[in-house]
Amino acid sequence: MYQLLIVDDERHVVERLAGTMDWESLGIETVHRAYSAQEAITLLHTTTIDIIITDIQMPGMTGLELIAIVRRKWAKTRCILLSGFADFSYAQEAIQHGTADYLLKPVSEEQVRDTVQRVLQQIQAEWAELVSGQRIQLTLKENLPLLKGSLLNELLQGRRYPGEEWERKMLELGIPSFHHSPFAMVMVRMEEQFLHYDARSLSLFEYAVGNIAEELFSPQYEIWHSKDSHDYLVFMLKLRTESTEIEEWQQHLERTSSELQKAVTTYLKGKISVLVSTWGQFPDDVTTVYNQALSLFRKRIGSEHNLFMTTKEDEAPKESHRTLQHLYELPTLTQLLETGRWSEVEEKLIGVFKELNEQWSQSQEHVLEVFFAVSAAFSYITHKNGRQLAELIGPDYYKMTEGLPFRSASLLRDWSLRVLGQLKADMDKEVNDARSSIVHRVQQFVEQNLSEDVSLQTIADHIYLHPVYLSKIYKLETKQNITDYVFQLRMEKAAYLLKNSQDKIYEIAEKMGYQRAHSFIHVFKKHYGVTPQEFRDQQI
Structure with a gap:
């Protein structure tokens, strides 16, 4: 659902466009009102607006100046100009500079509807292109290492997905299938000189360690690695060829892991401690193998530096002491x-x-x-x-x-x-109580200020809530937009005054917040099917 803002210093123009059209049928969730360019800018700072309809000639700041600010600060917001005939050349100039469209006053509701619908189609096409497969693949590629590491961390910390979901996630990220395969882990702790670097420099060294590991392990193993929540580098390894000689491959894994430790010392001039785990079955044994390795790091390596350790089968946690x-x-x-x-x-x-x-x-x-x-x-x-x-x-x-x-x-x-x-x-x-209270406060404020500014932004400011949040909560509770409630209340009160008072039509219009009687008569007739005077005459 989209958000629309109408900006014009002539209040009756704003009220007529905002209050008499079926915006919801176009996919417009909320219509916001502003009576100056500065008021519009204030609202834009708090609310995501998709389309602005703005007049050109306004006191203080013109519509063209407003559009220039919008294009600089809120580039995704589309602007439609309202212009009189004398301003037509300005409108043409604005369109050349990126304004979505223009409407020439006096404007009909059909023209407004068609123009807004056309601009909405442009917005939809733009977003469709943005989320196209090609763009998604490019974004995915740029963030692939981070996404792979995050998924491995979820697995290490015990996140459970159905088997087919694991396979789908790994396939999407280009991770080799570990499913139902034996695996081992190599855990690396950065030490001594590395600990004196700032976070950015340390991350570069960690990246370098990962590259060295890829170079050493990749000829014989599929490799998937991440930095865990304890700042260990965790490398999960699976043999590229099927083999039942796990003991032989364990020796090879230990030898290659020792080469990793030596290479880091030689080429990166820093120390690491390395632990090689036992073999397990993916994914059932991942958390057990990982927790066992963490435990041994804590118990056997502790605060010592530059150590190399392997996990033996008899060092696995005893069943009676396993955690839930x-x-x-x-x-x-x-x-x-x-x-x-x-x-x-x-x-x-x-x-x-x-x-x-x-x-x-x-x-x-x-x-x-x-x-x-x-x-x-x-x-x-x-x-x-x-x-x-x-x-x-x-x-x-x-x-x-x-x-x-x-x-x-x-x-x-x-x-x-x-x-x-x-x-x-x-x-x-x-x-529920909080939401009911919000609805009550909104309705109370509107009833007390019906002849004044009761725009969504004004109401939100009064009850100290963000206008977008307020709009959604009100609709959730009442099944009605705030603007629809305001309009309905104005029409009901206007009908009551026409029946039960001697106020003139223009006086009732003022009490309902309309600056011009003509605008009031227009919306009243559209709502009730008769003019205010005809409605009053029917009551006699």
């Missing part, structure tokens, strides 16, 4: 709660308790681990919203403090899902 994988996989409970993805939070909890029940139901320590993680996530999101968990969940909070939920996995599951439901209901109510 699903609990820590991305996205985390906290991330899901922060973005309000309630159904996904519920799915994650169900997955966590399924794993807990199948593998660790007899382990009180694992049940306690889940309790601490879940209750911490619930407390975090509640406190972040400025609330107290105790006031939201009542008796369930005191069950938590008394330790009742974690006496068994089933009790904890019931407690967690019940508290989740309470949090969702409370936050839904808070959102």
